[in-house]
Amino acid sequence: MGARTKLRPTTLSKHEAQLAQCSGKKRFPNGTLAHRALKGRRKIKGREAYRCEFCGGWHLGVSSTAP
Ligand SMILES: [Zn+2]
Numbered sequence: 001m002g003a004r005t006k007l008r009p010t011t012l013s014k015h016e017a018q019l020a021q022c023s024g025k026k027r028f029p030n031g032t033l034a035h036r037a038l039k040g041r042r043k044i045k046g047r048e049a050y051r052c053e054f055c056g057g058w059h060l061g062v063s064s065t066a067p
Contacts, residue, residue, distance in 0.1 A: 018054040027057035034058035 012020065028034040034049035038060060049058050 015054065022052060022055040022057070022059070025059045025061075027052075027055060027059060029057060031058055034060060 026037075028037065028049070031049060031051065038047060038049055046062055047060055048062075049060055051058050
């Protein structure tokens with residue numbers, strides 16, 4: 001007993017860390033809904049919708065390519 005114990009890393013992998021961030025954000029199934037949500041919030045400036053490579057959904061985040 002105990003011989004099958006495996007050491008598991010305490011740190012999350014990069015992929016898991018990204019998914020954790022996804023879970024904390026609002027996710028849209030497609031870009032149309034994401035951009036529509038952006039237009040509904042005119043008070044928030046500097047935000048844009050971007051597609052997430054990790055969950056395949058869309059999030060609203062701060063634009064990294066500011067003019
Ligand atoms: Zn995501």
